Amino acid sequence: MRLITIALWFGLALTSTATFSQSSDEKVATFAGGCFWCVEKAFEDVPGVREAVSGYAGGTEVDPSYEQVAGGQTSHTEAVQVYYDPSVVSYTGLLQAFWRMMDPTDLDGQFVDRGQQYRPAIFYHNEQQREIALREREKLREQNRYEDPVVVPVEPFTTFYRAEDYHQDYYKKSSVRYWIYTRNSGRFQFTEKVWGDDYDVDFRKFEDKPAMSDAEQPQASLDFSDYQKPADETLREQLTPLQYSVSQRGKTERAFNNEYWDEERAGIYVDIVSGEPLFSSADKFESGTGWPSFTKPIDDKFVVTKTDRSWFMTRTEVKSRYADSHLGHVFEDGPEPTGLRYCMNSAAMRFIPLDDMAEEGYSEYIDQVKD
Template identity: 55%
Template sequence: MKAKKIIVMILILASAAIVGVVAGSSDERTTGDKMASDIRSEELATLAGGCFWCLESDLEKIPGVLKVVSGYSGGDLDRPTYEEVSSGTSGHREVVQVHFDPSRLSYEDLLGYYWRIFDPTDDGGSFNDRGEQYTSAIYYHNEEQRRIAERTRDELDSSGKFNKSVVTPIIPFEKFWPAEEYHQDYYRKNPTRYWFYRSMSGRNGFIEKNWGDIHKNEKSTAGDTDGMQSGYDIPSDEELQRTLTELQYEVIREEGTEPAFNNEYWDEKRKGIYVDRVSGEVLFSSREKYESGTGWPSFYKPLESDNIVEKTDRKLFMVRTEVRSRHADSHLGHVFDDGPQPTGLRYCINSASLRFVPLEELEQEGYGEYLKHFD
């Protein structure tokens, strides 16, 4: 009987193992099917309409758009640089490649937005940016995209919306080269310079005159109202949780404190500026940074005091003055009255809330106006 019981137990265990394998195979098939479904749920559109910073900013606000990458298409050079393209000699256009979910956003609806964010009657450039590299174009990826692009272009042309003909060419897609990293999400990284450029370019006036608020129903409500009105596009808390480290989020949104002497910038000695990690607004400079011995970055005054907000902090059974950024509302740290002259103040700031921009990168990052601070 004992032998029989042992055999039965072995059979039971073997059956369980087989069931597990079959179930695992089923799970793998399900996962594979899901992955295939996920792959099918993303399509590409490659569009030109002048400055790719502006196209990226507008198109990323559309529900159903997964991401937008700035880059270059057309031309004969492989892997062109921004300098080569902007010179107008390479034959490339500034473009964006839009990754979108066709179950949420059709290609036709995407083009419905696209036609409204540039002047499709301009064959010499786009607003203040002149030259072929800034002209508009639709690079279609398949025949269906070609038919939709041609039909929507013809409908716009015959609508009487403009006094001139729509001249945007529709071209077969061949190659796409992503632009340099500092161009990606430029409107987020350099909001001050971006909004200055955009407001001066004539694009905003053209859109408002002809179409009104094209993102009236889709505009992000992330961040505070002051930040939005000032041109800072503040990511939602959900997005920040995805893009920030656990410590950065804890400090910035939960008023946490990073470890002393074990953070990114406490001993940073290079020349440059410190901007808000979320919004990019300018906060402090290396010229006003000093060694306080506390283990955190310390400054005796801000570089841009208008971007600093002070609040009374009564946590930890004491009264302190908290320091926050105005537009992103990031918790930065605290200010104390034990600093050096000429102010006598010590802005004790968490590295997690800051992003350092070295002196040699100020121009390309959009902070060129601060070079004079280091003369």
């Protein structure tokens, strides 16, 4: 079995580091569903797929190595790009295959492989793929096959780095090790149980439907990639003195004397500056510290950590990715299932009640807020 945690993301436009070429009659799709050995093999079994290429996507570092990605040293995740003949299998057919090879309810990894470098995602290359992915995800939610909500993200494709040669077609090169790993991971047992008699289907029978009307459009994932943080003087005007000193200067508000430490309503906590989604009330717990505490972020892509050596100690600081707001610190003394305690400052966040989330543009996170 692989020793490092897993979680897949896909996406990203081909860069000069990708050595596999697309023929004129083919299309390309990018998916993430955990270990790329498993996802590559599963897609190469689909009729109409010429090749699936393992690689790294979703991060900002240039030309990452397997050791860096698997060790969680980059913002990339393992990914697979699929080259397929649309006259044989549609993008909808690929999505149907994708559902049957992964767990779309788990944002923290896939099966035995844990960590952001193995989180799942669908990365669309064009507007048609985005519409189809959103529509098929909504259909999957309506089937109620899973005990937990279907939350796999649908994100725009940007860059992709081909993995080292020894990872390509790993199931052929190291077949014994591959089968031992994938069977012990629980992947096949999970997907076969979830899909039952619907597990084995002809993926060529699924057609891409026409574009959705505005009324049919599911809400796309929030995109802060173009966000521009306001100037410091603007922030001083927009924020209260406490909000500014906490979020912009890394100060800490007083325990038991802040807005959300005892907040019990259902809702989402977002960055006070940018509105990035940070934490869900479903993951909030009473830590006894006097600050709002959570077991995990609601969406890993909006929360980053860094080493903090201030005050003659070493701690892990938590910040929002795009606004770069200081939120608090994370400690390893929290409850299950993560064992983590994200100890946050109320002044760095804004609380949006569940009933207001759709109106304010956070519909895609409603299922993660409901207990």
